[in-house]
Amino acid sequence: MKIILTGNPNVGKSVVFSYLTGYTAISSNYPGTTVEILTGKAKIGGFDCDIIDLPGSYSLEGDNIAEKVASDIIKKSDYDLIINIIDANNLERNLLFALEIISLRTPLIFLINKCDIAKNRGVKINFTEIEKILNVRIIPIIATVGFGFDVLDNEFKKFTQNKEKYIPDIPVPSDTIEKWKKIGEIISKVQKIEHKHPTFLEKLEVITTTPVTAIPFALIVMVLSFYIIRFIGEGLINNLFAPVFNNYYFPVIEKLRNYISYDTLKMLVFGKNPVPMEGFGILTTGVYVPFVVVLPYVFSFYIVLGFLEDMGYLPRLAVILDKFSHKIGLHGYGSIPLIMGLGCKVPGIFSLRILESNRDKIIAGSLMFLVAPCIPQTAMIFSILSKYSILYTFIVFIYLFIVGVLASFLLNRFIKGISSDLFVEIPPYHIPLLKNMICKLNIRIKEFFKDAIIAIMAGIFFINILDILNILEKISNFFSPFFKNIFSLPPEISSVVATGFLRKDIAITLLTPFNLGLKEIMVSSFFLVTYLPCLASMMVLRKELGNKNSFYVMGFNFIISLIFTFIFSILLNSLKLI
């Protein structure tokens, strides 16, 4: 049995999908969380089903990529049933899509979700009446707590006995505006909205959207997020991960080191020397970097991001940033891929799909690589600059931000066309559910383990091999005049640059053994963040933007990186800031 899940964006399809399949899909409170098609297996009413979770769409006629993908699959009709999910808080707007799929004459079941929130907001829906009018079986649910799924099980059993009965046969006007008129009639019969005193969340919505208060609030949120991420990250490193590594893991490794007499193997596995950040052994640096330095920050970043996502703050931030974003050729929703990119570029690049035009995607993609170092890179920069004042870490990030803005400003001038306009639904705030937050954190940490840890270890192995074969030295010799004369960096850096795009976090770790000065660390950190995307994001970028455009983005960023590393080096050297 093949079932597809459809509905408007942000109605909770991914929560329903997770509940049914047990496979956890990332869900957040903003339109466009799911941009890919997810498939999973579930048992509904005792039957084995393949479930396909489609990206949310407002209409089968919609023109963004995610909507087109969804409507193509819906129109193929090679499935047994559509389960369409409706947000009880937004019944009216959700009914347009509902009427469109009713007119497809295919078996349907509707789930009306978020009934609890709707009730608190004074929305009363007459479910029996709407069921009668639409001629579709309707089940009220609260997906986050699993309410209503037993009813779905029973209904599904009935469905398997008589599928024809689930094909609605009411007349539906073909014109969109005529549909809205019909929806108006339906709503007047089935929905009553009681005026209630605004809840705390509703008041907060007003405060955080009204310009006078919203801008200071946004600044506070950003600064606070930065400090909380750092506080949790550093706290975990100093109180948990580093002590465990130093007191329990490392002594064991040191003992093992003595058992191995073959030098090359010893170097590969245990490193050249016992300092965890300098030795570059698979079991020393290869464990220290991902587990002790990076993982705590991945954890703390995604706690904060998860909270903001589930609350529904991101679309409001997009509205606030809209005016500014237009100056650099984007609309406010372009800030969402950037924020995702601060975690990891791969999901960041995927979420470029919420932008419509190629122009928007190129500018946002390019900006993402310049201003938004992913959390493993950020963690390494924090770590390598930790012996100096936090001011210098700030300078690096502020310089990244300025360069990114300047670069997008240029792109906006160079690329023909104008930026598209913001046009997005702003969902009401929700109180983040701990269960969903933990679930999501779990997925993201797993992704990190799956993609990053093996890649980090493989990267370290690869670099050691190059070193043993003396290839690193040859590369260094070739590029060193360039780095020495133009960026005033020690010639050894060139070997880091040559291998650093494999994993950016290793690239920055590779700087440690050189005992660089503060200025040199700052300049090389900037260069390593900006010069090329890491291998994984390069591949995803190519997939999303195509060969030509991704080549342009990388080429443009590479040139910007060279120019501004040069300027950074001159600034730091001549202004005597440090």
Next chain:
Amino acid sequence: MTSLEGGVMEGISLSKAPNAKLRVLKILGGENLFKKLSIMGIYEGVIIEKKLNYKNGPVLIKVANSEIAIGRGMSNKIVVKEEK
């Protein structure tokens, strides 16, 4: 504000309208804009509520009981009249 036919119409663009209940009189744009807006419930004749206006930035409206942010360029093309 002049209408597409060139005649004078009473009405102002959504970006300049006060924060109030408004009736959409005309959408000055092509097929694409028309479709894009109508999918979200914004079409000629419908009543919307303007909630917020960011100076030279987006506007926030309420239509079909949901809030939608509309960029400046697009809101300039929506002609509305205050609904008493």
